[in-house]
Amino acid sequence: MYMSKYRRNLPQLSPGKIFISDGGVETTLVFHDGVDLPHFAAFTLLKSEAGRALLRKKFADYADIARRRGVGIVLESSTWRANSDWGARLGYSADELARANEQAIRLLEDIRKEYEDDKTTVVISGMIGPRGDGYDPKIFMAAQEAEEYHQQQIGTFSRTNADMVGAQTMTYVEEAVGIVRVAKKCNMPVMISFTVEIDGNLPSGELLRDAIIRVDTATDRYPVYYMINCAHPTHFRHAIEPGAAWVERIYAVRANSSTKSHAELNESTVLDEGDPVDLGKQYKALRGIMANLHILGGCCGTDPRHVDEIAKACT
DSSP states (O other): OOOOSSTTSOGGGSTTOOEEEOOOHHHIIIIISOOOOGGGOGGGGGGSHHHHHHHHHHHHHHHHHHHHHTOEEEEEOSOTTOSHHHHHHTTOOHHHHHHHHHHHHHHHHHHHHHHOOSSOOEEEEEEEOOSSOSSOOOOOOOHHHHHHHHHHHHHHHHTTTOSEEEEEEEOSHHHHHHHHHHHHHTTOOEEEEEOOOTTSBOTTSOBHHHHHHHHHHHHTTOSSEEEEESSOHHHHGGGOOTTOTTGGGEEEEEEOSOOSOHHHHHHOSSOOOOOHHHHHHHHHHHHHHOTTOOEEEEOTTOOHHHHHHHHHHHO
């Protein structure tokens, strides 16, 4: 029986308090620490004690920022690639994959026990990634197929102490709808995050506005909130319509440090870390036009320096 602390009352939904999230854990591991992550799958580190210690240190760095800044934190598990297709490529059986997802949540529980106090609330989210590529939607599923595909991972999270699930780098609507439907069946709060290109549209070409409206319409507004991730703020700021109902559904941003396109990032052999101070200013500007934006973290190329500057600029 799960013992989730916040599943029935997510604290980051309350207005007025800033939450941070972690940054680009995978890019930090690869480019800063020289770790080989096959298929960019950080959950493979859970196999060894050394790997678990490294992941624990990465998440603890962000929890430390939350404590120092007096804000809450939403920790996303290292399971972006821990679904069946990617697991099979990595040699994981279904049972091994389920154990890895469970273990990823337990690691975050250890962080919560250490860092949560009266000023720093720690929310645990089971991260779900796309079936295909997070930049290029070469695999398109109907909503029913997506529902069947993501059932195993979301079902596993529902049997852990995760407070919610979060689907990141969604590139088209139907997969997001399928994920939401599974989460609803499993009684799990769910966040949907879309990635966008430099024109502010999804990689599928859909408008961000239309994507959020379509998911809400198809699921009776079941997602607890939406997020934008894996894009620089300058890529989507022009698409934001201040005061629009769909914009008020966006509570979170996890931006890239780089202004490069996804195609350019794919070809890059060095990490574009951007400017942490400027990124903090970009977030502050976004908060001026997005009424409910108060969950702030990083994506590709970001590390604790970026998230600390974001927290500094926005508190």
